[in-house]
Amino acid sequence: xxxxxxxxxxxxxxxxxxxxxxxxxxxxxxxxxxxxxxxxxxxxxxxxxxxxxxxxxxxxxxxxxxxxxxxxxxxxxxxxxxxxxxxxxxxxxxxxxxxxxxxxxxxxxxxxxxxxxxxxxxxxxxxxxxxxxxxxxxxxxxxxxxxxxxxxxxxxxxxxxxxxxxxxxxxxxxxxxxxxxxxxxxxxxxxxxxxxxxxxxxxxxxxxxxxxxxxxxxxxxxxxxxxxxxxxxxxxxxxxxxxxxxxxxxxxxxxxxxxxxxxxxxxxxxxxxxxxxxxxxxxxxxxxxxxx
Amino acid sequence: xxxxxxxxxxxxxxxxxxxxxxxxxxxxxxxxxxxxxxxxxxxxxxxxxxxxxxxxxxxxxxxxxxxxxxxxxxxxxxxxxxxxxxxxxxxxxxxxxxxxxxxxxxxxxxxxxxxxxxxxxxxxxxxxxxxxxxxxxxxxxxxxxxxxxxxxxxxxxxxxxxxxxxxxxxxxxxxxxxxxxxxxxxxxxxxxxxxxxxxxxxxxxxxxxxxxxxxxxxxxxxxxxxxxxxxxxxxxxxxxxxxxxxxxxxxxxxxxxxxxxxxxxxxxxxxxxxxxxxxxxxxxxxxxxxxxxxxxxxxxxxxxxxxxxxxxxxxxxxxxxxxxxxxxxxxxxxxxxxxx
Numbered sequence: 001x002x003x004x005x006x007x008x009x010x011x012x013x014x015x016x017x018x019x020x021x022x023x024x025x026x027x028x029x030x031x032x033x034x035x036x037x038x039x040x041x042x043x044x045x046x047x048x049x050x051x052x053x054x055x056x057x058x059x060x061x062x063x064x065x066x067x068x069x070x071x072x073x074x075x076x077x078x079x080x081x082x083x084x085x086x087x088x089x090x091x092x093x094x095x096x097x098x099x100x101x102x103x104x105x106x107x108x109x110x111x112x113x114x115x116x117x118x119x120x121x122x123x124x125x126x127x128x129x130x131x132x133x134x135x136x137x138x139x140x141x142x143x144x145x146x147x148x149x150x151x152x153x154x155x156x157x158x159x160x161x162x163x164x165x166x167x168x169x170x171x172x173x174x175x176x177x178x179x180x181x182x183x184x185x186x187x188x189x190x191x192x193x194x195x196x197x198x199x200x201x202x203x204x205x206x207x208x209x210x211x212x213x214x215x216x217x218x219x220x221x222x223x224x225x226x227x228x229x230x231x232x233x234x235x236x237x238x239x240x241x242x243x244x245x246x247x248x249x250x251x252x253x254x255x256x257x258x259x260x261x262x263x264x265x266x267x268x269x270x271x272x273x274x275x276x277x278x279x280x281x282x283x284x285x286x287x288x289x290x291x292x
Numbered sequence: 293x294x295x296x297x298x299x300x301x302x303x304x305x306x307x308x309x310x311x312x313x314x315x316x317x318x319x320x321x322x323x324x325x326x327x328x329x330x331x332x333x334x335x336x337x338x339x340x341x342x343x344x345x346x347x348x349x350x351x352x353x354x355x356x357x358x359x360x361x362x363x364x365x366x367x368x369x370x371x372x373x374x375x376x377x378x379x380x381x382x383x384x385x386x387x388x389x390x391x392x393x394x395x396x397x398x399x400x401x402x403x404x405x406x407x408x409x410x411x412x413x414x415x416x417x418x419x420x421x422x423x424x425x426x427x428x429x430x431x432x433x434x435x436x437x438x439x440x441x442x443x444x445x446x447x448x449x450x451x452x453x454x455x456x457x458x459x460x461x462x463x464x465x466x467x468x469x470x471x472x473x474x475x476x477x478x479x480x481x482x483x484x485x486x487x488x489x490x491x492x493x494x495x496x497x498x499x500x501x502x503x504x505x506x507x508x509x510x511x512x513x514x515x516x517x518x519x520x521x522x523x524x525x526x527x528x529x530x531x532x533x534x535x536x537x538x539x540x541x542x543x544x545x546x547x548x549x550x551x552x553x554x555x556x557x558x559x560x561x562x563x564x565x566x567x568x569x570x571x572x573x574x575x576x577x578x579x580x581x582x583x584x585x586x587x588x589x590x591x592x593x594x595x596x597x598x599x600x601x602x603x604x605x606x607x608x609x610x611x612x613x614x615x616x617x618x619x620x621x622x623x624x625x626x627x628x629x630x631x632x
Binding site for chain 2: 101
């Protein structure tokens with residue numbers, strides 16, 4: 001029983017990270033109808049920036065804050081420079097663009113910071129949380145920070161003018177434009193926020209998977225799995241999907257014989273395909289009806 | 293009814309249409325290129341011959357992706373998985389079952405075809421971005437599948453397998469590299485001609501009608517699901533043959549040679565060569581083989597950045613890739629000769 005509780009809690013902790021990645025993916029998908037294959041690499045790059053800031057002697061939380069701002073600006077810049085001109089291009093061109101971004105970010109990170117694996121600090125420590133053996137303080141911190149961010153995002157989208165405008169721009173761009181919402185900048189804002197959310201995910205998971213240019217590959221695939229499970233059209237679904245996938249991953253790894261660390265990615269693949277085959281809209285998404 | 297309940301999606305096709313005639317080169321040009329390919333190995337070093345062989349092998353794999361994307365309008369970011377499957381099939385058959393290398397290729401193709409067909413079955417319910425997502429996950433997961441513990445007896449696990457490089461048959465007086473070059477050339481030629489004929493056939497027309505407008509195609513009686521799966525299977529099968537060839541030529545297979553980076557490279561090759569232009573596949577393949585070498589010589593680890601930047605340049609400046617360049621060149625040449 002203790003093993004089960006332990007694994008579920010650990011699953012919720014990693015699930016928090018998947019939820020962040022899924023949320024970032026869904027935010028961009030909502031805005032421009034494309035999946036950002038470079039989301040993981042962008043998060044990795046942000047994490048490296050925070051590491052660099054800490055190397056220069058800036059304390060953890062200041063570096064954290066600075067990284068969020070830099071990532072936010074970076075996300076907006078990427079959208080303005082690279083993807084706004086592609087907004088009318090065919091899907092293929094957009095996929096090519098994301099793939100290109102993936103390759104560039106990965107390679108530049110390797111160029112600047114090397115491909116060697118680096119330790120990443122945690123401000124929470126890794127002692128048992130509140131004296132219980134079930135969960136470490138870092139895992140509790142991962143869950144805490146994620147929940148705080150989610151509540152913040154929820155308040156932002158529900159109770160601010162800009163949040164409302166962003167929702168309008170994503171749901172019905174034409175009508176939003178008619179009532180005076182600058183939809184183009186709302187998309188850029190969405191990119192910036194997705195990039196910052198990804199940065200949080202990267203910074204929180206870095207002490208677990210260690211810092212290196214390929215650290216987010218597996219996390220992104222699980223983020224995709226979470227987004228697909230929750231429904232690509234539902235941010236709340238993506239978050240719930242993230243936690244579910246995290247728990248599922250840990251339980252499968254513990255209880256299904258033969259599935260250890262070495263089958264982590266194939267499990268995500270199987271999950272994605274199962275959901276797409278049996279419930280393509282995901283648990284919380286709405287099915288898209290096409291008018292011919 | 294509220295407007296939000298129904299998204300009116302008036303979508304442009306995912307891939308721009310390519311007229312059938314524009315998919316190939318004229319017979320004269322093709323023969324000249326073939327002749328050049330036949331004589332070049334006599335004059336260059338073995339390493340260059342090896343590189344040219346690799347260009348043809350990647351060319352076959354890019355061609356396969358081109359049939360899928362340029363032909364039927366579907367995406368795949370998972371071609372590396374089928375390439376790996378073909379390579380491992382060939383390698384295992386040669387090393388464990390002691391089979392003749394040439395005989396392993398059709399089997400590699402069939403295995404990959406089967407895997408592609410089965411993967412395409414659920415995938416046919418997915419369109420555009422979802423298919424890209426599923427294949428992306430496949431490509432990321434493939435190296436782990438190849439490292440599986442209970443397959444280690446055949447696949448050699450993380451270490452991979454070393455394969456014997458075959459000698460030229462019938463005591464022909466040419467080296468291994470040159471023999472494999474001609475062997476690969478013959479197979480590339482067969483696959484190239486076969487692919488052109490496939491796209492000109494009834495099935496090819498069905499592919500293209502799906503690419504241009506799925507609903508119109510099904511209204512005309514095209515079995516959309518069937519042809520989409522078939523396109524996926526054929527593409528995977530040809531990629532498998534390319535993978536098998538690579539196992540023979542490189543004489544080594546290992547899980548980490550078939551990561552998502554290979555899939556990205558193949559995708560890049562297709563975009564650079566021009567989506568839907570079959571000869572461009574080989575131009576794209578040359579690009580993905582030689583450009584990283586140049587980039588690495590400038591700085592190690594730079595090849596990804598160079599790939600990415602060039603890919604952006606291509607989609608912004610020459611969205612039709614090498615086909616566009618060839619057409620512009622032809623146009624200019626025509627103008628020049630007219631003036632004189």
